Amino acid sequence: MPEKEQSSFALTNFKPYEQKKNEEFMSDEMQAHFKQILMNWKQELMEEADRTKVHMQTDAENYADPNDRASQEEEFSLELRTRDRERKLIKKIEKTLELIESGDYGYCDACGIEIGVRRLEARPTADLCIDCKTLAEIKEKQVGA
Numbered sequence: 040m041p042e043k044e045q046s047s048f049a050l051t052n053f054k055p056y057e058q059k060k061n062e063e064f065m066s067d068e069m070q071a072h073f074k075q076i077l078m079n080w081k082q083e084l085m086e087e088a089d090r091t092k093v094h095m096q097t098d099a100e101n102y103a104d105p106n107d108r109a110s111q112e113e114e115f116s117l118e119l120r121t122r123d124r125e126r127k128l129i130k131k132i133e134k135t136l137e138l139i140e141s142g143d144y145g146y147c148d149a150c151g152i153e154i155g156v157r158r159l160e161a162r163p164t165a166d167l168c169i170d171c172k173t174l175a176e177i178k179e180k181q182v183g184a
Contacts, residue, residue: 053079056156064153065145074139076163081132084125091122128164135164147171 056072095115102108138144145154147168154168167175 055160058156069156070139070144073144073159073163074136077132077136080163081129084129088122088125091118131164
């Protein structure tokens with residue numbers, strides 16, 4: 040299972056951005072930093088999808104025992120649900136890369152303030168500042184309750 044441990048490798052194996060004194064938020068260097076993180080993350084997700092495809096093609100067996108067959112189908116089903124979530128994440132990463140290209144990355148969609156370097160490093164696809172995200176989650180809980 041060492042392959043599973045690498046799924047978030049791009050988000051854990053990078054050097055945190057060192058903002059220079061008087062450096063403007065989302066400078067070219069800062070944008071390049073996040074672009075690299077996002078591209079690495081996308082690449083790893085795509086490689087994982089390829090591994091899943093190969094695994095499902097090579098390891099698919101027609102078990103005689105119904106319990107074995109059910110276990111394999113459940114494993115494949117879980118893997119496919121995971122890949123579907125990752126497919127949606129890849130689309131979000133691509134949207135975020137477009138925001139970097141357009142110069143709109145790093146600013147809250149709701150209020151327009153800077154999201155913050157550390158928050159973006161923790162969640163590079165974040166489109167809300169921490170205050171707006173917290174408020175959105177509170178509203179979601181109230182509506183869902």
